Amino acid sequence: MGEVIVITSGKGGVGKTTTTANIGTALALTGRKVVLVDADIGLRNLDVVMGLENRIVYDLVDAVEGVCRLKQALIRDKRFEGLYLLPAAQTRDKNAVAPAQMQKLCDDLREHFDFILIDSPAGIEQGFKNAIAGADKAVVVTVPEVSAVRDADRIIGLLAAHEINEPQLIINRLRMDMVKRGDMMNIEDTIDILGIDLLGVVPDDESIIVSSNRGEPVVTEEKSLAGQAYRNIARRLLGEEVALINLETENSFLDKLRRMFSGKNNKRQ
Amino acid sequence: MKEQPVVFKGTRNGLNIYVANDSDLSEILEAAAGKLQSGKPFFEGATVNLTFIGREFDSEEKSQLLDIFSRYMKLGEVAFKSRLEPEEKHEKPDRDHYDFFSGIEEGMTRFIRGTVRSGQRVIYDGNIVIIGDVNPGGEVIAGGNILVLGALRGIAHAGVTGNAEAVVASYCLQPTQLRIAGFIARAPEGDTEKPLYPEVAFIKDQQLYIEPYLPGKGRQADFILNNKV
Known part of the structure; x- marks a missing residue:
């Protein structure tokens, strides 16, 4: 029986879709059978980020309404063995699906896949309720900004109200240089407020934007730091203990020199 | 019609x-x-x-x-x-109705286990004890005292029925806004240092004070503004 994990955040634009695409791909690369479900009905993006937009025939709403069989709506990603996408409908809205239908959908998918990753829409309304309806577990994505952390806090409260306890946290788009200058919330502050387990930290990385535009998840890029972070997150989801990657990049000779003398910035993040 | x-x-x-x-x-x-x-x-x-x-x-x-x-x-x-x-x-408990709860020494107390998160609100006529944090965006409203065994970062309103004797105490008192009876105080602008000691907020001589939990412990906190509503 597979595990249903919802990826959610409350605030928009923090990287839920990118996170879903990359964790899903990374899990598939380890040989698991994975399906990515886009629950953002009416504003679908996951298909674009995965580069599968042009292969959509049926979508989630069609499958729920019985227009097609569930299997027909699933798009197999030919690049990665065992990776499938269930795209959202673009011409409908969140009310096209009810939580009970989503729950049934998740239970159907559970029988065929190891992991079912649900990309939740932003907000706390119907779309969010649909997305979490069938989930066993939740991953909350936030960026180190006060507003995003506030929304994540609200979401954690709502998840608890729906009996999805102990969600895990991904801090996305962290910029170590800004943290060091004291211009960005650091990892400790964020965890201190939210009080949930950290699943991973993903550094701000230009290659994410490039790969999203190309429709190729960044996890496939060996050299990308963000890609490495996502691969580690996938391994942690599989139960491995993986240390956080060192996000401090050596920018210049001066930096190195400074570090040699100060000694205290060697803390691994 | x-x-x-x-x-x-x-x-x-x-x-x-x-x-x-x-x-x-x-x-x-x-x-x-x-x-x-x-x-x-x-x-x-x-x-x-x-x-x-x-x-x-x-x-x-x-x-x-x-x-x-x-x-x-x-x-x-x-x-x-x-x-x-x-x-x-009045939806809110008012002074007449809750005259029985005017003291701060004892009374009915509600315990909350866990963190009060953004968007959540705890209301009780008596005292409230939070065994957890109160996060920004969370609210705790009590007829009596409020005690937070963690960080208080949200809004706390003690003595809501007009009991100016009520106090707010927290292990880490950093509220967005603090209210006792009719007094409102807000956190100062800009970054503040994290308090090193548990602190207590109370009203004395028509002013809202924040002090370490025992006189003489830690430094005196003198940063809270006070405005009578």
């Missing part, structure tokens, strides 16, 4: 029945019977205080009216009023 002859409104103290001033008794009785019938399982066996508001009744009319109500419920206190006095409209 004609105004409904009878409108029922449940309150904490019982049932308010608003009766249109210009309606006939037969109309009123019919409408009331209909409403009582549809709410039959709800009223059944309950003792209900009734307050009739609006139209005046003579004693004959009153007995007919109460006769209908008594078929569906046990009657508690019954009152007839020409209009609702304004203080009865």
Whole structure:
């Protein structure tokens, strides 16, 4: 029986879709059978980020309404063995699906896949309720900004109200240089407020934007730091203990020199 | 559209029945019977205080009216009023109603296990103890004292019924806003240092003070502004 994990955040634009695409791909690369479900009905993006937009025939709403069989709506990603996408409908809205239908959908998918990753829409309304309806577990994505952390806090409260306890946290788009200058919330502050387990930290990385535009998840890029972070997150989801990657990049000779003398910035993040 | 002859409104103290001033008794009785019938399982066996508001009744009319109500419920206190006095409209506990809770030494206490997160609100007439944090966007409102065994980063309102003796204490007192009775204080602009000691907020001489939990512990906190509302 597979595990249903919802990826959610409350605030928009923090990287839920990118996170879903990359964790899903990374899990598939380890040989698991994975399906990515886009629950953002009416504003679908996951298909674009995965580069599968042009292969959509049926979508989630069609499958729920019985227009097609569930299997027909699933798009197999030919690049990665065992990776499938269930795209959202673009011409409908969140009310096209009810939580009970989503729950049934998740239970159907559970029988065929190891992991079912649900990309939740932003907000706390119907779309969010649909997305979490069938989930066993939740991953909350936030960026180190006060507003995003506030929304994540609200979401954690709502998840608890729906009996999805102990969600895990991904801090996305962290910029170590800004943290060091004291211009960005650091990892400790964020965890201190939210009080949930950290699943991973993903550094701000230009290659994410490039790969999203190309429709190729960044996890496939060996050299990308963000890609490495996502691969580690996938391994942690599989139960491995993986240390956080060192996000401090050596920018210049001066930096190195400074570090040699100060000694205290060697803390691994 | 004609105004409904009878409108029922449940309150904490019982049932308010608003009766249109210009309606006939037969109309009123019919409408009331209909409403009582549809709410039959709800009223059944309950003792209900009734307050009739609006139209005046003579004693004959009153007995007919109460006769209908008594078929569906046990009657508690019954009152007839020409209009609702304004203080009865308050949703929040007010001073008159909660006079019994004026002290800070003891009283009913509610314990909350876990963190009060953004968007969540805890309200209680007595004291509140939070075994957890109160995050920004979370609210704790108490008739008595508030104690947070963690960081208080949201809004706390102690002594909401006007009890200026109430205190707010936290292991890490960093509220967005702090209210005691009618006093409001907000956190100063800009970054503040994390307090190193548990602190207590209280009102003295019409001012809101924040001090370490025991006199002489830690540094004196002098940063809170105070404004009387």
